[in-house]
Amino acid sequence: MFAAEKIVVPCSLAIAQQRGEDMTKLRLLFDAGAIDPDWFSPEFLKQVSSAHVEQIISRIKGALGPLKGVQVNDGSGFLQFENARVPVRIGFDKGERIEMLWVGSPQLENLSLEDLVQKLKGVAAGVISVFVTVDGKPVLDEKSEKPLAVGSAFKLIILKAYEDAVKAGDIKRDQVVMLEDHDRSLPSGTLQVLSPGTPVTLEVLAQLMIKISDNTATDALLRILGRDKLETISPRNVPFMTTRELFQLIAPGAGDIRAQYKAGELQERRKILSSLNSERLPEVNRIARFATWQDVEWYLTAREICELLGELERTPALDDSSQPLFEGMDWQHIGYKGGSEYGVLNLSAIGTTRQGHKVCVVVTANGNAPQAEDQIAPLFADLLRVAGTSPG
Template sequence: MKTPLTSLVLALALQASVALAQQVEPEAAIERVFTADKLEEGWFSPAFLEALSLREIESFIKSFVSQHGKFRSVSGEAGEYVVELEKAEVPALIALDQEGRIAALRLQEAIPLASLDELAKTIAELPGETSLLVISGGQDVVADNAEAEMAVGSAAKIAIMKAAADAVQGGKLSWDQTFELKEEWRSLPTGILQDWPAGTPVTLSTLANLMISRSDNTATDAMVQIVGREAIEEITPTNKPFLTTREFFTLKAQPNAELFRSWVDAPADKRPELLERLRELPLPSGGEIITRPTLEVEWFMSGRELCELMEEVKDLPAMSINSGMASPDEWEKIAYKGGSEAGVLNLTTWLEDAEGTNHCVVATWNNPEEALDERRLMSAYRGVLRNLAPEGD
């Protein structure tokens, strides 16, 4: 049984411990996890440790240090910080609980402290095939494999936006025009419209905003049907017939392997006949989709084509809702669309700085042999954007 004096000493010690913990600032907490030889459970909240074990946290931190060098400094405020390592900067979000323990910590893709040429080389050396196009002020700064038509996933939705904009400009459609969702437009995620009931009224503008900012596949298929497949094919003839996302998923469903092979083997002028068979099949479940890379069925575009299309649609409100890899604090205007699936990653960004200089940056990575470690391209891509940002911003 503890004496009153012992209890008092323990209470004072506990209060001192809590007070000491509360004095830990976010910058110090970040520095500690990057520089300590061994992490301690007491530095993290119980809820955080339920989501990630101490070993997983250590492995995650060490992956940054091993790739980008030792810790140098940390700066920022209000939960948003930048960790400077020897070879890169890492944007970090952190929240501490009332006892000074880390309750949330998110480290974003590192931004390499490297030149544009070095970053272009890093991208070119990724396994598989890559393409990088950087245009500044209308001039090519980097054009590595920029004319190659590669799988770009949802970045092809930029072509749908161009067709929609042409239809609006020609008086065939209007952005405030309302349509009722149709059952045959329903597709698989990403997105939210796949969960909305058929008959829900939505405007063309809403469909465009969701298609670009959230890569909503049901909104995409609605846009294809409203704008017209033929109008999109005129913009990107390589992708004829231009698949809806529902048709894309149906072809890549495991029960439809025979139809997949027929599509791949068929010449382009015979594929429209197979669309009729596709329309008769039900929407597959997400669990039925082949998870390995299957680049034979895709949307194919070059970096040059994507830059040219982005130039045409950059001023549409839908293109600036999601800024992608670029920081809104550094640019006057950002237009973005990317795309990804197994073996495919594309990042397409149009930028305008305070001086009115325009940039277009398109990076594509394809690997038919294995899934991509997307962080490798995203990290280098952030570095490219950092090189283009005005000094002092």
């Protein structure tokens, strides 16, 4: 999901090599003046050229300086630089040529939480909110009570309503429901390609909503749970929009109705949303060309997101620590949800360290220009990592 200095080349079999060979090849990549294509397998070069690898390594060295050391074991470890370490994985074919190479986002070292916030302020467009808690206690607070547009992070509200309904016995995780025509939304996701009447379980909807941010799964679950339940959880977001309705309101040509919605009282807003039922979805390639979050969006504070994550941390939908951003952190658990649209970026995570400390980090940026996700996301991951290594 996140743009970083990384190369990912999948292979059916990455043959484990001795630690010494891993270190030698990685040093060669970073120390050589030019990269020889013969160092890579034909399968690798079909997907990534050696020139592209050389460009990426050059950018890494330009940003972090010369390589200081390599720490790898069975093809996985870290590249050590002066003030950062970089997760890396490498694998070889039978001819000892590189068949798989993955270089993750740099993990900055010797920086405090405050240092990281200053770096975030330097790259974010507009206003930024940052909130970090360790074992439930705030350790860093930058505008944590300011409501900001959060994009798909609003789906945590729906997940809470879903989990509450499961606990109350109102619904079951394996309950089968049918997709309806008006559930269909725009990507992200995959369910929009399915026909109305397709059966799915509620748990599949919940997990797709969080794990791949499926908008059609989100709107189907919202319909089944009911707006009233979501509006009870989040009164600021009344009326509670579907993703389909948001896309219709921010589409090109919808400026007048969007202005009416922004200026309208509650009943007028509900009337506008109801009128959208007869309107078609806009074309996906015509969305997100300018900032509209000031007019229509879902708004949450960083504190509210941390509270939601705290309640939902061990739910199946958040039981996933596979985000590439968290590579090498070796925590017991990390649950993640984020959201973005033009000018909006939210990154939110809650995790438990190996020592048992619970850490929550929320970063939200709102501006009139696209957010630099490729720079903000690694700093967000650094906040989580640094907070976890210095609890309390």
